[in-house]
Amino acid sequence: MGFRLTPQDTSFFTLFTAQAQLLVDATSELTRFLEVDPSKRQAVADRLKELEHAADDATHELINRVNSSFITPFDREDIHALAASLDDCMDLIEETGDLIVLYRVGDIPEGLAEQFEILARMAEVTAEAMPRLRSLKDLKSYWIEINRLENQADTLHRKQVAALFTNSPDPVELIKVKAIVDGFEDAADAFEKVAHVVEGIAVKES
Amino acid sequence: MGFRLTPQDTSFFTLFTAQAQLLVDATSELTRFLEVDPSKRQAVADRLKELEHAADDATHELINRVNSSFITPFDREDIHALAASLDDCMDLIEETGDLIVLYRVGDIPEGLAEQFEILARMAEVTAEAMPRLRSLKDLKSYWIEINRLENQADTLHRKQVAALFTNSPDPVELIKVKAIVDGFEDAADAFEKVAHVVEGIAVKES
Amino acid sequence: MGFRLTPQDTSFFTLFTAQAQLLVDATSELTRFLEVDPSKRQAVADRLKELEHAADDATHELINRVNSSFITPFDREDIHALAASLDDCMDLIEETGDLIVLYRVGDIPEGLAEQFEILARMAEVTAEAMPRLRSLKDLKSYWIEINRLENQADTLHRKQVAALFTNSPDPVELIKVKAIVDGFEDAADAFEKVAHVVEGIAVKES
Numbered sequence: 331m332g333f334r335l336t337p338q339d340t341s342f343f344t345l346f347t348a349q350a351q352l353l354v355d356a357t358s359e360l361t362r363f364l365e366v367d368p369s370k371r372q373a374v375a376d377r378l379k380e381l382e383h384a385a386d387d388a389t390h391e392l393i394n395r396v397n398s399s400f401i402t403p404f405d406r407e408d409i410h411a412l413a414a415s416l417d418d419c420m421d422l423i424e425e426t427g428d429l430i431v432l433y434r435v436g437d438i439p440e441g442l443a444e445q446f447e448i449l450a451r452m453a454e455v456t457a458e459a460m461p462r463l464r465s466l467k468d469l470k471s472y473w474i475e476i477n478r479l480e481n482q483a484d485t486l487h488r489k490q491v492a493a494l495f496t497n498s499p500d501p502v503e504l505i506k507v508k509a510i511v512d513g514f515e516d517a518a519d520a521f522e523k524v525a526h527v528v529e530g531i532a533v534k535e536s
Numbered sequence: 537m538g539f540r541l542t543p544q545d546t547s548f549f550t551l552f553t554a555q556a557q558l559l560v561d562a563t564s565e566l567t568r569f570l571e572v573d574p575s576k577r578q579a580v581a582d583r584l585k586e587l588e589h590a591a592d593d594a595t596h597e598l599i600n601r602v603n604s605s606f607i608t609p610f611d612r613e614d615i616h617a618l619a620a621s622l623d624d625c626m627d628l629i630e631e632t633g634d635l636i637v638l639y640r641v642g643d644i645p646e647g648l649a650e651q652f653e654i655l656a657r658m659a660e661v662t663a664e665a666m667p668r669l670r671s672l673k674d675l676k677s678y679w680i681e682i683n684r685l686e687n688q689a690d691t692l693h694r695k696q697v698a699a700l701f702t703n704s705p706d707p708v709e710l711i712k713v714k715a716i717v718d719g720f721e722d723a724a725d726a727f728e729k730v731a732h733v734v735e736g737i738a739v740k741e742s
Numbered sequence: 743m744g745f746r747l748t749p750q751d752t753s754f755f756t757l758f759t760a761q762a763q764l765l766v767d768a769t770s771e772l773t774r775f776l777e778v779d780p781s782k783r784q785a786v787a788d789r790l791k792e793l794e795h796a797a798d799d800a801t802h803e804l805i806n807r808v809n810s811s812f813i814t815p816f817d818r819e820d821i822h823a824l825a826a827s828l829d830d831c832m833d834l835i836e837e838t839g840d841l842i843v844l845y846r847v848g849d850i851p852e853g854l855a856e857q858f859e860i861l862a863r864m865a866e867v868t869a870e871a872m873p874r875l876r877s878l879k880d881l882k883s884y885w886i887e888i889n890r891l892e893n894q895a896d897t898l899h900r901k902q903v904a905a906l907f908t909n910s911p912d913p914v915e916l917i918k919v920k921a922i923v924d925g926f927e928d929a930a931d932a933f934e935k936v937a938h939v940v941e942g943i944a945v946k947e948s
Contacts (some may be wrong), residue, residue, distance in 0.1 A: 407946050432904040492638040501707035501913035533602050534613045698844040708914035740819045
């Protein structure tokens with residue numbers, strides 16, 4: 331339970347921003363897989379695990395606050411859905427990062443740097459949008475940008491997998507690498523789901 | 537943004553029907569993969585991409601209409617959920633169709649013609665049901681039929697994958713073909729999710 | 743339509759408990775895959791299919807009751823979502839159990855006994871929690887325990903897949919076994935989704 335917010339930082343909007351900021355940290359940590367020696371990859375995975383625990387604490391803080399609040403800024407179930415969807419992003423990032431270590435991947439798969447860049451951008455755009463939930467204004471540019479980034483991630487991912495097949499590698503290595511690039515594509519999809527939840531809230535509350 | 541509706545075609549029900557009709561077009565396009573020369577498959581994938589863009593436009597038209605409408609036929613978030621679930625069907629059809637080209641699949645996988653027939657039937661049944669959202673009547677036969685078709689798709693899919701293993705093919709080819717038959721099974725599941733959303737709306741509004 | 747409840751057993755809470763009890767039966771049936779001779783595995787898969795049909799009947803009984811009830815204990819769409827999420831658990835258990843037979847798996851994959859134990863525990867905890875939906879009290883311990891079990895399932899699953907790669911088996915066998923351990927991990931995730939639905943209901947109704 332290492333995650334604590336100072337008393338003045340206690341609104342729902344601040345808590346959502348904190349959750350999204352942890353995603354910024356996690357996607358930034360991912361890029362270290364590309365820089366470090368393979369023997370240091372475990373340390374990166376450990377740091378992702380810490381960030382995932384912090385995100386879990388932030389999620390529970392949000393849920394508890396919903397339970398104890400007489401008035402909430404929007405429907406309780408939507409606060410719940412948004413917190414859960416942000417948590418899903420973190421779970422997928424941490425899990426897929428861990429596979430890089432667990433599967434003892436030799437060479438970093440082609441296109442991984444680009445996947446990480448897109449995920450980092452998605453996290454930033456999400457973290458920037460969270461404070462705007464207060465007014466429910468200027469959110470459209472957020473979900474349009476997330477859609478654009480998800481399309482970019484999707485196109486990249488298809489090419490990555492096609493390249494794996496074309497280069498006809500060892501089938502076991504192919505299965506490993508496909509699981510990793512698929513996992514990061516799932517993370518990009520999860521960011522899009524966050525945007526869908528926000529869009530749903532905006533539609534409902536407008 | 538090539539998708540435009542004529543002024544008289546502007547109710548929510550007509551927009552949902554238009555979305556579902558694009559799924560009828562897309563599943564009909566899929567069967568062309570079975571007929572054309574492998575060198576012509578790119579043209580089929582391109583046509584699926586066009587239909588997916590048209591579906592995106594229809595989805596955004598629906599969302600914008602929700603935002604600008606004072607009165608909606610049912611809860612705003614349900615309109616949003618239904619539009620999103622129809623869009624998911626199209627995304628999976630287009631994506632999996634594209635894999636046939638991207639993975640340079642040699643022979644068309646066994647059972648693909650049957651998968652396409654079931655998907656085409658699911659799209660038709662869905663398109664026929666959409667206008668009945670207006671009265672919320674006679675929808676039960678729709679979701680029962682979709683459930684039946686999904687069970688049929690599921691049984692077929694299990695046999696397809698088991699056959700892949702029994703015929704002990706080249707593992708890389710197996711991975712490719714499994715990704716394709718799995719993708720079309722996901723599309724069948726997505727049609728069932730549309731039916732669940734409709735069932736949920738009927739339950740709530742009845 | 744072999745599933746019938748006696749007249750006194752007709753509340754929503756009893757129906758949810760019945761659905762969850764079928765999951766207890768199904769996860770208990772799974773362990774028989776570890777005990778029987780491979781030639782008897784079909785009988786286990788057949789029994790799972792029966793339980794899945796009973797669960798389908800229970801789900802439809804719930805949906806029909808929602809439709810015909812003037813007053814429901816909580817929002818109609820939440821009853822629908824909870825019934826559907828319990829049904830998803832059964833579908834994944836039955837489907838993955840069937841793969842053991844369909845894929846003609848030779849040796850039972852490592853760690854499967856532990857996966858089954860966790861799933862059985864998840865089903866029991868879920869069945870015990872369902873009657874507490876009436877008061878919406880003492881449910882927190884349920885979803886905390888489910889979260890704990892899901893984390894345990896997840897850690898086990900990552901080790902299982904990593905072990906598959908390390909022991910560099912035949913790639914086709916690897917794909918089969920991975921599909922099975924992935925399927926049971928999806929079932930564990932589905933139990934967590936049930937807990938999320940319950941948490942959402944508790945948050946909303948509290």
